[in-house]
Amino acid sequence: MAARIVVPREAPSLSRLSLLVLCLALSCCLGRGEESAVRVITTENFDDVSQGDWMLEFYAPWCPACKQFAKTWESFAEWAAAEKNGLRVGKVDVTTESALSGQFMVTHLPSIFHIHEGEVRGYSKSRTLEDLQLYVGEEEWKKKPALPWWRSPTAKHMKALGVTYWISQKGKELQTMLEKEYELPTYTVYVIIAVATIVVGLLLGGITVCFIEICIRMCSRKEATKKLPRKQEGPKPSPPPEQVGGASESSEQTDEPGEVPVSSKTAAGVVAESPNADKEKKTRKRKRNKVCKESMIV
Structure with missing residues (x-):
């Protein structure tokens, strides 16, 4: 039986290593x-x-x-x-x-x-x-x-316009997909798109109405708070007891029948003299003098 000779593999030469490094460098440069x-x-x-x-x-x-x-x-x-x-x-x-x-x-x-x-x-x-x-x-x-x-x-309004362009583009893509992939008739595709447009419009309209209603309520509440009455000031200080007593005493006093009171006091205790006070005094003196004379004669 012949002996099997095993030949060891040669290590990679320097030229192969340099070539490999060069290829890696070129690939990096090309990638950049x-x-x-x-x-x-x-x-x-x-x-x-x-x-x-x-x-x-x-x-x-x-x-x-x-x-x-x-x-x-x-x-x-x-x-x-x-x-x-x-x-x-x-x-x-x-x-x-x-x-x-x-x-x-x-x-x-x-x-x-x-x-x-x-x-x-x-x-x-x-x-x-x-x-x-x-x-x-x-x-x-x-x-x-x-x-x-x-x-x-x-x-912002131009961005909203861009959104409408995007929606129209998606609508065209949906139409193409329904016609080619699902093989639906053209009129069926138009009906589907119309129904979807109506539903989306109703949703957007409802959201808009709710938003406006919320804004109106908030504004009305602010106006109501502005119209509320301010806090009332505290009670006015009562007059001194002397003035109150004087006023009560004067109110209790009564004049003789047929005579006009000489003075009267206001609610604040201030004396208000009548303009005919002097005439009234003179007439009362005359009456008293007459009464005295009549009594002396009797």
Whole structure:
């Protein structure tokens, strides 16, 4: 029986190790090079755009003009990163971000907008790299007025408009799914969408009415609290006992019949003399004198 000879394996040579290291380094470099300088903007990170300087592009993957402009936009983003002037470059895919396209009211592709601290301006010059660099580097955007508040994409009502665009896009996707996957007739799909629209409208209307009713009640309560009477002041201090006693004594006294009282006291104890007091005194003296004379004669 022949003996079996086992040949030991050779250790990897230095050239193989160096080749492996070189391949790893190249793969790392290629991986870093694939990272784009253009930031993808969605509804989730759109709030970042309202701060600082931005150049934003709206594109679609099926758009031929967008495909031709992609290299120029990438070069522009690399130039902005190298200049370190604070400018950031982003892009928005209108096929997936219909809400943002509705906010900006995009009518053609590609559409470019310049955003400076929340102020939005549309870019209308040629889409060459030189013009883009001049527009930002020479601050040519200052010569063009910003969009008004009612047209600004950062306004709340424009965000609500974007939501309606998103709902319409989802409705189209639902229609396509029902017709292709479930093979439903077109009129059936329209009936389903109409019923869903009515139900959603009723729910939103009910929520709105409840919200308005709550606001009205809160306002009425505030007005009612304002109209409530203020706290009454404490009782007035009573007059001194001397005045009270004098008033009671004067009230108990009665004059003779046919005579007019000389003075009377008010509720506060103040003496109020009558204007005919002197005449009354004289008449009483005369009567007394007559009575005395008659008694003397008798």
